[in-house]
Amino acid sequence: MKRKEPRDGILTVLKTGSGLVSACAALLAFVLIIYSGYVLFDSMAVWVSAFSSGSDLLKYKPRAMDAPLAEAPSMETVNKDYRAWITVEDTPIDYPVVQGRDDLHYASHDVYGKVSLTGAIYQAAACRPDFSDSYNLLYGHHMDNGAMFGSLDRYREQSWLKSHQTAVVTTKNGKIYDVTFFAAAVTDAYEKEIYTMGDRAKQVIDFLTGDRSHDAGIGTTLAAWDEEAAKGAEKVLALSTCADTNTNGRLVVFGRMTERRTEKDTLKLTVKYYGENGEELFPDQVFTRQRGSGYYVVSPQYPGYAADIEIVRGTLTEDTVVRVRYRPMKWTMRIRYLYPDGTEAAEAYEREILTGEGFEKESPAIAGWHPVRLKVSGVNSGRNENYTVLYVPEDTIGAVDMDDLRTPADLGDVYLQVGICAE
Structure with a gap:
């Protein structure tokens, strides 16, 4: 019997080891391909979902943005922080607006409350939720694909500002504001004149048209301005996003807000009259009044019973139903x-x-x-x-x-x- 040389065993081990290494390398390559595919898929999903048209968000959009009586959006049932819906003409901006307790939460969470790189379009925490301030500010990330507030870059161009001035904001209470953009400015994230909320519409406009130089920071540069569109602006909407010129750089687009006069300004007051057990005692009294009108309705007498509201009174700010109950005297x-x-x-x-x-x-x-x-x-x-x-x-x-x-x-x-x- 021929004796096996030691070097033959070594060669066999080397061949076996080489095969294992090749197999491991192939497995690793396969895993990397799968992982890369997942990362690519996930990135694409984030990329697409950043657009409202690429998600199911649009089903929550108020059904009739141009109708006199816009239905209340159901987005509020998804997120109690829902405040409004904003649509900017000829841009991908068509999103619900939410509002957090601070200005950080929705920078990293979407409208469903989930952690997200795209964040959400959100109202400054210091603003009144119903947009009743004269100066209202919305934040949104600057996405390179133009999603969220990424498309605001175009407003640095004077020609774009003048040809794309229209936006619509519909609040959750049904108020509709037509927005006419009149300015775009590059500023600093800590510019108090722009990032201080409240009834400051006039101060903001004065700042944009006045001396905006600063000793520190990048200052504020007016990139585009439409004098005619700014006239008579008593209520202002500002859209803020990141600018690539500086770490703290911000691009802010300003628009004049005008409440749309619709039939919704004609409100209805309904007074219902019930007995102690819920039975109807009198036909409903229905009144139609202008928003802000006062009302004064004396409850009818019902022998032997006393109304819990003898006089229904107040001011109409929305469609109102008042229930008067009669209890035995x-x-x-x-x-x-x-x-x-x-x-x-x-x-x-x-x-x-x-x-x-x-x-x-x-x-x-x-x-x-x-x-x-x-x-x-x-x-x-x-x-x-x-x-x-x-x-x-x-x-x-x-x-x-x-x-x-x-x-x-x-x-x-x-x-x-x-x-x-x-x-």
Whole structure:
């Protein structure tokens, strides 16, 4: 038998090791290809989802941006921080607007509240949520593919500003603002004149048209300006995004906000009237008034019942429904027990009773005397109840004709009826 040389074993090991290395390299390459594909797919998903048209966001857009009565968007059911929807003409900007407790949260979270590189379009935390400030600011990331506020770069061009001046903001309460852009400025992220909120529309415009030089920072440069579009601007919307000129550089586009006058300014007041158990007592009263009008409606009377709102009053700021409930009034029921001569046979019975409440009270027993009515019963009809029960000697029962009984003279306007005198 031929003896195996040691070098043959070494060659065999080397060949086996080489095969394992090749297999591992192939496996690693395969894993890298799969991972690269995933990263590419994920990047594309983020890239596409940054556009509202590439996601399911548009189904939450108010259905009739140009209609007089825009329906309330359902986006509020998805995110309670929803404030409005903004659409900028001929740009990819067509997004819901949210508002966080600070200006950092939605820089890294999307409108669904999930962590996201694209963030969301969000209103400055210091702004009033209903856009009632005269100066309102929205933030959005500058995406290289033009998503979010990436398309604002074009507004640095004077020609683009003048040919693409239109935007629409619809608040969650149904108010519609037409926006006309009049300026674009490159500024610093810490420019107080631009990033201080409140009723500052005039101050912001004065700043843009005045001296904007600073000792520190990059200052503020007016890139595009339309004097005519800026005239009469009492309410201003600013859109802020990053500018590539500086780490703290910002591009801000300014527009005049004008509330659209629609039929929504004609509001409806409906007053409903219910009983204690929810039953309808009166037909609804419906009034049509202009937004901001005062109203004063006296609740009708319902015998024996009291309205919890006697006068419906206020100022119309939205369609309003007021529900007036009627509850039974309290009355006094009193029963006197008398002998035929008008003297007291027993202590009078007295208690409170509600409208519609039933009652039943047995007449007290008196030795030698018999009550003409053994008990007093009935249902309160919305008034004080006063009854008198007469007592007759027991030995006269069966011998007395009820018609012969007469009301004692000192009882006043009391009449005898089936054994009961009711005032």
